[in-house]
Structures are given as C-alpha cells and as structure tokens.
Amino acid sequence: MPDLTFPVPAGELPGYLAVPDATPAPGVVVLHEVFGLNDDMRRITDRFAAEGYLALAPDLYGWGVTARCLVSAFRAIYKREGRQYDDMKGARDFLAADERCSGKVGVIGFCMGGGFAIAAAPMGFFDAAAPNYGEVPKDADTVLTGSCPVVASYGGRDRMMKGRPERLEKALVANDVPHDLKVYPDAGHSFWSHHDTGISKVLDKIVRTNGFREEESEDAWKRVLGFFGEHLAA
DSSP states (O other), X not given: OOEEEXXXXXXXXXXXXXXXXXXXXXXXXXXXXXXXXXXXHHHHHHHHHHTTOEEEEEOTTXXXXXXXXXXXXXXXXXXXXXXXXXXXXXXXXXXXXXXXXXXXXXXXXXTHHHHHHHHHTTTTSOSEEEEEXXXXXXXXXXXXXXXXXXXXXXXXXXXXXTTHHHHHHHHHHHTTOOEEEEEETTOOTTTTOOOOSHHHHHHHHHHOSSOOOHHHHHHHHHHHHHHHHHHSOO
C-alpha cells in the first residue's frame, strides 16, 4: 500500500506515496484542499506517478482535525510560518533523499494547499510551484521575491478568489519570476477536483459557482506537466 509515514520536525506524518514505473524521476509534493487527504487527492497523486513523477501527498491534518486546527492552517498561509511549512519541507526532503528521485522537487496545491504552495514558493523548498485557486497575500510583490517558477490556475467564476489571479500575475511580473498563469472564464472554485460525497459535496455547493470541469482540468494538467517538465528536468 502507498500509505506511509515520513519524518518531519514534529515526529512522523502520514502521507500517500505514488511511484512511477521508471526512476529516477522528479518529485512532486501534492498539497490537499481543506477537505484533507481524500480519495481525490490520492487520484491526483497517482496520476502524477503515471506521468513519470515520484509523488507524495502529505496529510497536513495528520496531527488532528478540529475547528481550531483548520483556523490555524489558514492563518499559517497569511503568516507564512507554522508547522505546515515544516511538514512541507519534510515532505520535500523525504522525496529528495529517496534514491528513486532525481533530486528536483516541485509542489502542487489546491485551494488551501494552493495558498501554501504560493507562500512556500520563495522559501527555497521547491524547484517549481503549481498553485490552483490558492490565496494570494496582499503584499505578494514583497513575499514572492526570489520565488521559484510558478504555474497557476484559477476559475473566472470563483467568487472566493476574486482579484487573486491579477494580484499574483502582478507580483510574478514585478519579481521577474518565470510563470504561466491562466484564468478559465467558465470555471469556479475547485474545478480540478471531484467532490462526490459527504461534507465536501455540501460545502462545494456553497463555495462554488459550478462543479468539476473536465475540459479546464485537463488543460490545467497539460500546462502543469509541461511546466514541470521544463523546470524539474535533471
């Protein structure tokens, strides 16, 4: 089974590892949405392996899930400090140390994970970042100084992320960061993800203007894979 634990500063964190057929391969850390490390995030991690990447999805809720934990996680995006960053770096270091990894490691994040991917982009952990409908700090021009290359995707009908793509684009241009940012006009929030059951489906109806978009998500896949292929090559 690909479920495992890996070392981080606070102890052992659970995660999900997917291994490609051919190695050594670039690594990818997959950061989950607010709904946690669910089957959909595992599906995305598996697809990265099928595309030739050693992919690890850390369970950022591995220390427990409470309302206080969720609030703390979102605050950490804005503060750009906290246990989540230790966990992200731990996931990156775990992949980089694996003999099946080429040494280059990227990160992709969705919703909450997208916010973490943006915040971590200038921290030196990763060689490329792919935030999807992630929060962008108001001081992004300053925060993204020294950022790794970024490929980002947003939905034009995503009311929660209004103005964020423009803010991110401005910051990336100002800091001369190699990037590919695209807004899909007919897509809403979480257009890349399947939310079919449970509380995630209920909350989805509240925060999204529409559901999973196959055409847009496949285009986003194509862009991310092309970008990672360029910037994570050995």
